Amino acid sequence: MKRREYDAVIVGGGHNGLVNAAYLARAGLDVLVLERRPVLGGAAVTEEIYPGFHYSVCSYVVSLLRPEIIQDLELARHGLEILPLESTFTPLPNDDYLVRWADHDQTRRELYRHSPRDAEAYDEFGKLMLQLAMAVKPILGMAPPDPGSMRPGNLAKMARLGRHFRDLGSEKLSALVKLMTMSSADYLDEWFETEALKATMAASGIIGTFLGPRSPGTAYVLLHHYMGEIDGAFRAWGFARGGTGAVSEAIASAARRLGAEIRTEAPVERILNEDGRAVGVALESGEEIRARLVVSGLDPKRTFLALLDPDELPTEFVDSIRRFRIRGSSGKVNLALTELPSFTALPGVGPHLRGAMSISPSVEYLERAYDDAKYGEFSRRPYMDIIIPSLIDPVMAPPGKHEMSIFVQ
Amino acid sequence: MLRGTPFHPRTAALCQAQNWRRWAGYIVAGSYELLHDREYFAIRTAAALIDVSPLYKYHVTGPDAERFLNRLIPRDVTRCALHQVLYTPWCDQAGKVIDDGTLSRLDADAFRLTAAEPNLRWLQDVSTGLDVTIGDITQGLAALALQGPASREILQQVSDVSLNELGFFRLTHARVAGIPATISRTGYTGDLGFEIWVEAAKAVPLWDGIVQAGAAYGLIPAGMLALDVARIEAGLPLIDVDYIPANKALIEERKSSPFELDLGWTVRFDKGPFVGRRALAAERERGPEWQFHGLEIEWDSVERLYAEVGLPPGLPTTAWRTSVPIYSGAEQVGYATSGCWSPVLKQYIALAHLRSGWASPGTRLEMEVTVEHRRKRAEARVVRKPFYDPPRKRAVETAT
Numbered sequence: 001m002k003r004r005e006y007d008a009v010i011v012g013g014g015h016n017g018l019v020n021a022a023y024l025a026r027a028g029l030d031v032l033v034l035e036r037r038p039v040l041g042g043a044a045v046t047e048e049i050y051p052g053f054h055y056s057v058c059s060y061v062v063s064l065l066r067p068e069i070i071q072d073l074e075l076a077r078h079g080l081e082i083l084p085l086e087s088t089f090t091p092l093p094n095d096d097y098l099v100r101w102a103d104h105d106q107t108r109r110e111l112y113r114h115s116p117r118d119a120e121a122y123d124e125f126g127k128l129m130l131q132l133a134m135a136v137k138p139i140l141g142m143a144p145p146d147p148g149s150m151r152p153g154n155l156a157k158m159a160r161l162g163r164h165f166r167d168l169g170s171e172k173l174s175a176l177v178k179l180m181t182m183s184s185a186d187y188l189d190e191w192f193e194t195e196a197l198k199a200t201m202a203a204s205g206i207i208g209t210f211l212g213p214r215s216p217g218t219a220y221v222l223l224h225h226y227m228g229e230i231d232g233a234f235r236a237w238g239f240a241r242g243g244t245g246a247v248s249e250a251i252a253s254a255a256r257r258l259g260a261e262i263r264t265e266a267p268v269e270r271i272l273n274e275d276g277r278a279v280g281v282a283l284e285s286g287e288e289i290r291a292r293l294v295v296s297g298l299d300p301k302r303t304f305l306a307l308l309d310p311d312e313l314p315t316e317f318v319d320s321i322r323r324f325r326i327r328g329s330s331g332k333v334n335l336a337l338t339e340l341p342s343f344t345a346l347p348g349v350g351p352h353l354r355g356a357m358s359i360s361p362s363v364e365y366l367e368r369a370y371d372d373a374k375y376g377e378f379s380r381r382p383y384m385d386i387i388i389p390s391l392i393d394p395v396m397a398p399p400g401k402h403e404m405s406i407f408v409q
Numbered sequence: 410m411l412r413g414t415p416f417h418p419r420t421a422a423l424c425q426a427q428n429w430r431r432w433a434g435y436i437v438a439g440s441y442e443l444l445h446d447r448e449y450f451a452i453r454t455a456a457a458l459i460d461v462s463p464l465y466k467y468h469v470t471g472p473d474a475e476r477f478l479n480r481l482i483p484r485d486v487t488r489c490a491l492h493q494v495l496y497t498p499w500c501d502q503a504g505k506v507i508d509d510g511t512l513s514r515l516d517a518d519a520f521r522l523t524a525a526e527p528n529l530r531w532l533q534d535v536s537t538g539l540d541v542t543i544g545d546i547t548q549g550l551a552a553l554a555l556q557g558p559a560s561r562e563i564l565q566q567v568s569d570v571s572l573n574e575l576g577f578f579r580l581t582h583a584r585v586a587g588i589p590a591t592i593s594r595t596g597y598t599g600d601l602g603f604e605i606w607v608e609a610a611k612a613v614p615l616w617d618g619i620v621q622a623g624a625a626y627g628l629i630p631a632g633m634l635a636l637d638v639a640r641i642e643a644g645l646p647l648i649d650v651d652y653i654p655a656n657k658a659l660i661e662e663r664k665s666s667p668f669e670l671d672l673g674w675t676v677r678f679d680k681g682p683f684v685g686r687r688a689l690a691a692e693r694e695r696g697p698e699w700q701f702h703g704l705e706i707e708w709d710s711v712e713r714l715y716a717e718v719g720l721p722p723g724l725p726t727t728a729w730r731t732s733v734p735i736y737s738g739a740e741q742v743g744y745a746t747s748g749c750w751s752p753v754l755k756q757y758i759a760l761a762h763l764r765s766g767w768a769s770p771g772t773r774l775e776m777e778v779t780v781e782h783r784r785k786r787a788e789a790r791v792v793r794k795p796f797y798d799p800p801r802k803r804a805v806e807t808a809t
Binding site: 106121130 | 411527528533659
């Protein structure tokens with residue numbers, strides 16, 4: 001078989017691998033992406049599971065796709081369209097509900113119904129989160145300096161970081177320290193009294209984590225969520241038209257345009273190693289592809305423990321990879337619907353169905369869901385984040401039919 | 410859903426322009442007619458009826474009500490007599506303005522505070538430890554402003570108390586068109602005028618009663634566009650336009666102290682402690698960085714700029730609310746936040762924030778104007794507010 005050498009070979013055609021391929025190709029490298037499955041995107045795929053029903057199988061909303069990536073790769077030109085998903089509806093067991101709408105006045109009035117104080121606190125909380133998100137954002141894209149190193153470059157970086165925090169001022173710095181260390185439940189308790197509001201906001205502090213709203217550190221995840229809101233100003237938040245797979249498709253299209261080669265149904269069996277250096281990959285088909293650079297878009301366990309022979313890596317490193325915890329706590333249920341659901345708390349078809357529907361009636365409810373998971377069980381009453389994609393992008397389901405995406409944690 | 414005010418059944422039927430605007434979660438008429446000019450002139454030459462129900466209103470009662478309010482606002486509430494009304498800003502701990510409104514003493518221990526933004530949480534926080542009850546009565550209380558030179562005569566027709574003795578910034582309880590109401594001699598127009606406060610359920614009959622009495626005097630309803638021109642002429646600042654409330658400002662530079670808003674006269678250091686006192690005392694020592702004054706834009710200068718491109722002078726047809734740079738030579742020394750052509754003064758006017766060195770009356774500055782797609786500068790002069798201040802605004806009617 002003909003052997004060819006690339007500048008870079010990327011294992012895994014998920015959205016991270018594809019972004020990487022696009023940037024490397026943009027820098028002039030000769031790039032190859034290898035994807036095991038017939039579809040690109042990894043966890044960001046749209047697939048037709050039942051005839052006519054297209055599902056964002058795993059990831060279902062776009063939130064933290066960096067706006068600079070959208071700009072750099074010209075993803076809009078490659079077909080990325082993000083549709084707004086603006087409200088959050090929380091049905092409650094007592095047949096009441098709470099909705100946070102896209103419109104400020106409408107949200108205020110709805111919160112006021114539950115607590116006049118919370119209606120006002122909500123604005124101030126939002127302002128503080130925005131300020132803190134602005135403060136944290138520049139640090140996110142920074143390679144962290146090594147606090148133990150005395151190298152001048154490193155020291156300068158530490159000094160820059162120190163200055164950044166000093167410039168925040170004591171009030172914001174103290175709020176930030178609280179956020180970094182507290183649980184979202186405790187943090188929200190300082191601001192709000194409406195249980196459903198606290199719970200629904202706390203849910204964004206635990207989503208995708210193996211934590212409960214009373215776990216320390218979850219307050220920071222709240223802030224992370226607010227960063228998505230800032231990018232929301234650039235319309236980087238919402239539902240991708242055509243489902244999340246459309247995001248991967250747009251990135252792949254951009255990567256191809258920039259010269260990257262992408263192969264699907266090309267599972268990599270192992271990473272080739274010569275003298276402690278990765279020099280290429282071997283496919284399950286037996287084909288070997290050589291490259292100056294091997295990039296893995298897979299998780300570290302599969303990358304280092306499955307695709308490489310542990311003999312080829314330092315023992316301590318292998319050990320630390322083994323100890324690296326990857327714990328999933330969430331699942332996804334995709335339903336095909338003959339008609340739209342009607343909630344007992346707010347019956348009928350209304351705008352509340354077009355946004356997110358959050359099953360998060362109280363902080364205690366969420367914490368108990370976590371308790372089940374903590375002891376190795378499925379949550380008996382899980383936190384759910386639900387959307388009806390066909391109400392946002394009608395072509396996701398056959399005409400007149402609908403589909404529901406349920407994120408379960 | 411956005412709500413109509415308690416007067417909506419009447420205002421909706423009258424609003425030919427259908428240019429509804431948002432105000433605190435309510436919809437209110439921008440203008441009733443297609444052009445707002447007649448509504449403006451009604452305010453200045455006859456009388457106009459303006460629905461101001463969306464104002465936030467708080468009822469403050471209890472043995473500590475006076476103490477609480479004295480803690481909240483920089484004015485001295487102990488000097489607020491029964492049935493007196495005070496205009497006042499209130500500040501955060503750093504002495505930056507959160508909101509402004511009017512405070513009415515309804516009884517020894519009962520007050521009503523109006524606000525432009527929701528303030529219940531702040532009021533509750535400031536009342537910590539005091540024996541006071543704060544009720545949000547925004548929804549239950551409708552408010553109608555009757556403004557203009559004929560307003561007293563019209564209101565007198567339908568009121569059971571004499572309004573001749575009612576002084577500027579005083580109130581009285583009365584029956585208006587048979588409906589129990591509070592009448593305050595207040596308003597946002599800088600003219601003779603009254604605000605009538607009634608239970609929301611009685612709003613429509615109140616409207617009908619006043620409209621009927623006013624027909625002979627040229628009374629018409631006026632919307633926000635006309636009101637905006639009148640309040641600029643009166644030099645009255647508008648929240649979110651002329652200043653940003655301190656609790657909403659994302660950066661420090663956006664906050665303003667009372668001194669910086671030309672409201673230094675409301676700050677009384679000869680009373681007990683109040684929120685922001687220390688910061689304001691320090692600011693008074695060093696002098697405010699900014700001042701808020703009027704600008705008169707020179708007609709000749711505007712005319713010249715337009716003549717250069719072969720056009721007659723262009724003037725704003727409605728009040729504008731954008732930030733416009735103000736220069737002194739090459740340096741930007743401030744920014745105007747509202748402006749309009751004053752029909753009654755025949756003068757182009759603006760309200761501007763100016764660095765203190767460039768703020769004394771008479772200072773010659775330049776304001777940016779866009780003439781035929783190009784940025785130009787028109788000559789302007791700093792003047793004291795209000796631009797328009799007719800004696801009838803404060804006068805008590807002594808004639809029979």
